[in-house]
Amino acid sequence: MKVAGFTIIRNGEKFDYPFTESIRSVLPLCDVMVVAVGNSEDHTREIIEKINSPKIKIIDTVWDDTLREGGRVLAVETDKAKAALPADTDWGIYIQADEVLHEQDYPAIRMAMEQNLADKRVDGLLFDHLNFYGSFDYIADSRKWSYKQIRIIRNHPAITSFRDAISFMKNGKRLNVKKIDAAVYHYGWVRRPDAMQQKLETFNKMWHDDQWMEQNFEKTDTFDYANIDSLAHFEGTHPAVMHQRIARMNWHFSFDPTQGIKLSPRLRLLNWLEKKYGIEIGKFKTYRIIK
Numbered sequence: 272m273k274v275a276g277f278t279i280i281r282n283g284e285k286f287d288y289p290f291t292e293s294i295r296s297v298l299p300l301c302d303v304m305v306v307a308v309g310n311s312e313d314h315t316r317e318i319i320e321k322i323n324s325p326k327i328k329i330i331d332t333v334w335d336d337t338l339r340e341g342g343r344v345l346a347v348e349t350d351k352a353k354a355a356l357p358a359d360t361d362w363g364i365y366i367q368a369d370e371v372l373h374e375q376d377y378p379a380i381r382m383a384m385e386q387n388l389a390d391k392r393v394d395g396l397l398f399d400h401l402n403f404y405g406s407f408d409y410i411a412d413s414r415k416w417s418y419k420q421i422r423i424i425r426n427h428p429a430i431t432s433f434r435d436a437i438s439f440m441k442n443g444k445r446l447n448v449k450k451i452d453a454a455v456y457h458y459g460w461v462r463r464p465d466a467m468q469q470k471l472e473t474f475n476k477m478w479h480d481d482q483w484m485e486q487n488f489e490k491t492d493t494f495d496y497a498n499i500d501s502l503a504h505f506e507g508t509h510p511a512v513m514h515q516r517i518a519r520m521n522w523h524f525s526f527d528p529t530q531g532i533k534l535s536p537r538l539r540l541l542n543w544l545e546k547k548y549g550i551e552i553g554k555f556k557t558y559r560i561i562k
Contacts, residue, residue, distance in 0.1 A: 289458050312531060407520065438558070
């Protein structure tokens with residue numbers, strides 16, 4: 272069984288991405304790690320080189336900044352990284368530059384890849400997705416944030432990145448997946464407030480034109496983390512590769528649930544049904560769970 276990781280990154284240093292932690296968290300699981308480094312304004316490429324792993328294969332790409340609808344450029348870049356996987360790869364582990372795998376899940380991930388290798392019905396493996404918010408102590412837990420994610424796919428040419436690289440489709444259709452007992456730790460909403468604001472401004476330009484940005488995007492130096500509806504205190508442990516970054520956290524965040532965004536009665540009911548019984552109503556999914 273040959274396993275290859277793949278990811279994309281641009282301006283990872285500038286926007287305070289945990290991209291080295293992300294890459295390092297996948298390395299123990301794969302034979303090759305493809306990193307598509309976009310045209311950056313910082314030292315992203317040099318930082319990746321300093322990881323100094325023979326498994327890492329860097330490909331240099333240029334992002335098409337004219338693709339400003341639905342974050343399409345992210346899918347285009349992800350497909351470039353996937354196309355660079357060795358031809359004899361069986362499974363591709365996709366990780367976004369602000370996502371990290373936990374070492375406690377390695378045995379379950381390896382076992383799932385091995386057990387499903389011969390079952391050609393299985394297009395991919397489905398992970399839980401923990402979305403940390405504001406600090407490393409809180410998880411955003413409303414239904415808006417609680418999507419499961421496909422992060423391992425079979426190396427098949429018909430499987431391509433979907434929309435803004437949030438998931439994958441096969442010939443435009445949903446993937447058949449197996450749910451595994453593992454999680455992706457997403458730290459995209461935990462970074463310095465100034466870096467968070469810069470990142471959001473840059474990323475909003477991938478979805479909207481200049482007129483929309485002028486009318487809707489608030490110009491400010493720092494991001495206000497108080498604009499959230501529901502958080503839960505994180506009771507688990509973080510991946511070992513994140514420990515140094517967590518120790519360097521240099522801003523304060525606390526959450527007052529009485530000051531959170533007020534949800535409509537309908538959304539409160541949907542949140543309750545999902546948290547209490549796991550009932551997901553009205554969610555778009557790019558997968559079909561098979562037994």
